[in-house]
Amino acid sequence: xxxxxxNQRLLSMETRTKRFMLGAxxxxxxxxxxxAAKQDYFSRSTAIYFFTPNAQGLSKGMAxxxxxxxxxxxxxxxxxxxxxxxxxxxxxxxYVHLIGQDAKARLVKEALVGESVVEIIPGSQQVxxxxxxxxxxxxxxxDASTVVENLASQLQPILSDIHQITSSGDIQQTLKNLNxxxxxxxxxxxxxxxxxxxxxxAMEHINSSMETLDKAIPKLVDKADAxxxxxxxxxxxxxxxxxxxxxxxxxxxxxxNALVQDGQETLGGVKRSWLLNSLFTAPEEQSLPVDGYxxxxxx
Amino acid sequence: MxxxxxxxxxxxxxxxxxxxxxxEVRSARLEQATEFNQRGQRAFQRGEYQAAATLYxxxxxIDVAIENExxxxxxxLNLARVNQVLGKTALAQRLLDHLLEDKALRYAPAHLxxxxxQKALLRLQENDTAGAALWADKAGAYCESDCRIAGVIxxxxxxxxxxxxxxxxxxxxxxxxxxxxxxxxxxxxxxxRLMASAKLIKNEAAAALSLAEEALVIDKSLGLPEKIRxxxxxxxxxxxxxxQAELAVQCRDxxxxxxxxxxx
Numbered sequence: 010x011x012x013x014x015x016n017q018r019l020l021s022m023e024t025r026t027k028r029f030m031l032g033a034x035x036x037x038x039x040x041x042x043x044x045a046a047k048q049d050y051f052s053r054s055t056a057i058y059f060f061t062p063n064a065q066g067l068s069k070g071m072a073x074x075x076x077x078x079x080x081x082x083x084x085x086x087x088x089x090x091x092x093x094x095x096x097x098x099x100x101x102x103x104y105v106h107l108i109g110q111d112a113k114a115r116l117v118k119e120a121l122v123g124e125s126v127v128e129i130i131p132g133s134q135q136v137x138x139x140x141x142x143x144x145x146x147x148x149x150x151x152d153a154s155t156v157v158e159n160l161a162s163q164l165q166p167i168l169s170d171i172h173q174i175t176s177s178g179d180i181q182q183t184l185k186n187l188n189x190x191x192x193x194x195x196x197x198x199x200x201x202x203x204x205x206x207x208x209x210x211a212m213e214h215i216n217s218s219m220e221t222l223d224k225a226i227p228k229l230v231d232k233a234d235a236x237x238x239x240x241x242x243x244x245x246x247x248x249x250x251x252x253x254x255x256x257x258x259x260x261x262x263x264x265x266n267a268l269v270q271d272g273q274e275t276l277g278g279v280k281r282s283w284l285l286n287s288l289f290t291a292p293e294e295q296s297l298p299v300d301g302y303x304x305x306x307x308x
Numbered sequence: 309m310x311x312x313x314x315x316x317x318x319x320x321x322x323x324x325x326x327x328x329x330x331x332e333v334r335s336a337r338l339e340q341a342t343e344f345n346q347r348g349q350r351a352f353q354r355g356e357y358q359a360a361a362t363l364y365x366x367x368x369x370i371d372v373a374i375e376n377e378x379x380x381x382x383x384x385l386n387l388a389r390v391n392q393v394l395g396k397t398a399l400a401q402r403l404l405d406h407l408l409e410d411k412a413l414r415y416a417p418a419h420l421x422x423x424x425x426q427k428a429l430l431r432l433q434e435n436d437t438a439g440a441a442l443w444a445d446k447a448g449a450y451c452e453s454d455c456r457i458a459g460v461i462x463x464x465x466x467x468x469x470x471x472x473x474x475x476x477x478x479x480x481x482x483x484x485x486x487x488x489x490x491x492x493x494x495x496x497x498x499x500x501r502l503m504a505s506a507k508l509i510k511n512e513a514a515a516a517l518s519l520a521e522e523a524l525v526i527d528k529s530l531g532l533p534e535k536i537r538x539x540x541x542x543x544x545x546x547x548x549x550x551x552q553a554e555l556a557v558q559c560r561d562x563x564x565x566x567x568x569x570x571x572x
Contacts, residue, residue, distance in 0.1 A: 296419075
């Protein structure tokens with residue numbers, strides 16, 4: 010048996026095992042360092058709080074944004090003894106000076122189908138900046154489904170009003186009355202021209218028609234007033250809904266647009282990536298094929 | 309160093325190189341011009357020639373602004389082609405002249421060959437056979453060894469020979485064009501049509517009919533109304549020469565229906 014050779018191989022194996030272990034430890038340390046960096050262990054931060062009646066839509070690790078930039082994250086969500094929810098937010102120190110004590114925290118959805126974030130709504134510039142353990146006021150922003158639900162619930166009574174106006178018979182009755190009055194009047198005028206000599210009789214007809222008109226007109230005016238009141242009420246409701254939703258709809262549209270843009274950029278990035286770029290050839294300008302035939306003038 | 313280590317290092321290097329591979333940088337303007345060009349192509353294929361002209365103009369404007377020589381040549385050629393289809397032959401000629409007489413920029417010979425061939429076709433359309441022959445020769449001169457429009461030039465020359473009633477020369481050139489354009493259906497159909505015309509001149513009506521019908525099948529597959537009409541008219545002439553008056557009338561009737569749609 011070649012013992013020295015065996016020992017040499019054993020030594021070599023031991024060295025390689027040591028190297029492997031060292032490498033593995035180094036990789037583990039690197040991963041831990043990366044996780045720590047991701048969890049903001051290396052950055053100085055300030056903890057602030059807000060309270061909310063329920064924790065719906067909130068989650069640990071959720072991004073906290075200020076004017077569109079990520080400035081921190083949600084660290085803890087705890088239920089208080091009085092059944093409210095206390096949310097601890099960690100803000101990067103470099104942004105703290107921008108946030109006043111009167112700033113608000115608002116839970117919003119980034120896009121129609123995007124994830125929720127806590128957005129810090131800036132307060133007044135003059136107020137002192139937030140400090141460790143400051144408490145911010147909290148509110149929930151409306152998401153797409155809420156806006157649509159609100160819109161639907163507010164439209165419902167208007168649609169009922171319109172249905173009532175059109176089906177109650179006011180309009181039909183008004184038109185019927187007008188038609189009847191004008192018919193009677195036309196008949197009277199005809200009789201008056203045809204029976205010039207028999208003036209008394211015609212005059213009687215005119216008188217009776219005028220009486221009919223006298224009776225009909227106040228009714229018509231009343232009904233027209235009622236109809237106009239209903240229309241005005243409906244218009245006021247529509248105006249209210251429009252003004253209520255005006256703030257939300259443009260942001261929804263903007264968010265949807267941003268989402269589409271993000272999607273396009275992501276797709277573009279994927280297309281350009283090393284693994285897939287051979288599958289998507291970049292389009293180039295192309296010329297039309299030359300058509301080498303001219304039809305004879307007289308075929 | 310062991311073989312395994314060498315292989316590992318080589319693999320890593322290959323991967324690193326691959327990751328470092330960067331796509332050719334294309335400016336946003338160039339991409340915009342490409343988009344206009346492609347939309348123009350689609351409009352042309354759908355027969356929306358005015359829309360295609362507008363889109364090619366927009367692409368050309370951007371290409372001129374960023375001095376993209378290839379794009380300038382391509383979109384000028386496309387604009388000339390579309391104007392030719394729209395019947396604006398004078399404008400088409402001017403566009404081609406700009407390209408052929410441009411001293412400031414250098415265009416690829418392939419593009420210049422296409423411009424000269426189009427110019428020849430425009431001259432032929434105006435019954436200027438001498439001018440057409442001159443430009444066909446120029447197109448041939450621009451054409452290099454692997455010229456992709458060699459078959460087109462042969463068809464143009466065959467067309468010129470037909471106008472001069474030289475059926476033999478037309479037949480010879482169109483047969484050459486047919487073999488050169490085996491993978492280009494548009495030019496194959498053109499060659500077949502020219503051969504049919506030459507056969508008609510030579511009073512070989514049966515052969516002419518067969519060629520026209522072959523061209524008709526291709527043109528129908530390409531969806532080209534004007535070409536289908538030409539094939540039908542050639543078939544009608546062949547039927548007449550064969551004494552099949554009824555079939556000739558049928559073909560003319562079919563051609564007239566296509567003409568009535570005013571689609572090109």
